[in-house]
Amino acid sequence: MPDEHRGPLAGLRVVEVSAFVAAPLAAMTLAQLGAEVIRIDPVGGNADHHRWPETERGDSLYWAGLNKGKRSVTLPLDTPEGQQAAIELICADGDDAGILITNLPARGWLDYELLAARRPDLIMMRLLGNHDGSPAVDYTVNCSSGFPHATGAGPEPVNHVLPAWDVTAGLYLATGLLAAERRRRATGQGQQVTLALSDVMLSTVGSLGYLADVEINGVSRDPIGNGLYGGFGRDFRTADGRSVMVAALTTRQFRALAGATGLTEKLETTGTVMEADLTTERGRYEARHALAAVLEPWFAARTLTEVQTALERSGTLWGVYRTFRQLVEEDPRCTTENPMFDRVDQPGIGTVLTPGSPLRFSRDRVPLAAAAPRLGADTEALLRRRAVSRE
Incomplete structure (x- = not known):
């Protein structure tokens, strides 16, 4: 049974041999829920050990961010x-051990068959680039997804900076691992589970309806800037130079926006002139430019504070555009008032606002935010523990 004071995955042991985003994120997700995660790196660190952003001294904030709560071994x-x-x-040994996450080539000592010969119930989570085993990364997958051509406001493709496919793949890996571990508990059988980064992209594009939109309607979504596709929503500039995003997904939300601005009558008149039914998403989308002009x-004519007061009072869906700096300095959700956050002393970096798991359980206490280890900090202790267990 899991220890409710250490998280719902307490007792589970996972070994990670990886680099960059997806696999480290998967393992960190499990660690934040109480699993013991041991990351193995070559001596001196893997290719991601000094990835930007980093401190002036060269400590990677990126690496620390994706390895919170783990134990680090260098070999x-x-x-x-x-x-x-x-x-x-x-x-x-152990019923809760024998689990590996990797995005490195599964050959040589990382070959599944070799490892499974040593431990037949091994669970190996393996991330590929493409389903045929050829390499790919988030940047090369994203460019083929259609999203860059639907981003921005013109004909040239625009890359977003969020590594969306890496993040999504990491969460798929964590989910797949828990599914394989549940099956092993029931049957005693391990297995290799593979996930291709490009399949994560293709699955998502298909699930959102964009593949069917091409096949059924002959449509490939055009770029519409910051507009909300298929409904009314877009960015607006305030008197003090800030930008806000407003979204009206339902008729009630659109009426709330109209009421907050005092423009109900003008907006209804605009809909009539445009011959658009503003009680439907299609009508609001077709009239979006005229509605925005109103x-x-x-x-x-209003400052951000004045806009905030009016929109929050009405229940309008809205948000403020912020830089990373403004997020840290302004957003009340990005503070220790949010139970996900704590201020953690990160070795070599200093005390920083650090997120734990965003999940909240009614019966299990999720561990508090934790620091990432210094590279190799746990090597001696874990190798000694392994030696003792063999005696």
Whole structure:
């Protein structure tokens, strides 16, 4: 049974051999729910150990962010001795051990068949680029997704900076691991589970209806800037130079926006002139430019504070555009008032606002936000523990 004081996954042991975003995020997601996660890196760190952003001294804020709550082991993985030590950590005894997450080539000492010969009930979560095993990364997957051509306001494709496919793949890996572990508990059987980054993209594009839109309607979504596709929503500029996003997904929400701005009559008249039924998403979308023209002067005549007061009172769906700096300095959700956050002393970096798991359970207490380890900090202790267990 899980220890409710350490999280719902307390007792589960996962070994991670990876780099960059997706696999480290998957393992960190499990660690934040109480699993013991051991990340194995080559001596000196893997390719992501100094990835930006980093401090002036060269400590990677990126690496620290994606490895919170883990234990770090460094081994000479280019030697038989280092590889053997890694295999022993991966295939350690215990009903809750024998689980590996990797996005590195599964050959040599990382070959599934070799590891499964050592521990037949091994669960190996393996991230690929494409389903045929050829390489791909978020940047090369995203460019083919259609989204860059639907982003921005013109004909040129625009990349978003969020590594969406990496993040989504990481959460798929964590979900797949828990599914495989549940099956192992029921049957005693391990297995290799593969996930292709490009399949994550294709699955998402299909699930959102964009593949069917091409096949059924012959339509490929056009870029519409910051507008809400298929409904009314867009950005507006305030008198003090800030920008806000307003979304009216339902008729009630559109009426709330109209009431908050005092423009109900003008907006209804605009709908009549445009021959658009403003009680439907289609009608509001077709009339979006005319409706925005009515609303723009209202926002332009008011400060952000005045806009906030009016919109919050009405229950309108809205948000403020913020830089990362403004997010840290202004947003009340990005503080320790939010139970997800704590101020954590990150070795080599300092005390920083650090998120834990965003999940909240009614019966289990999720562990507080934790620091990432110094590279290799747990090597000696974990190898000693492994040696003792063999005696």
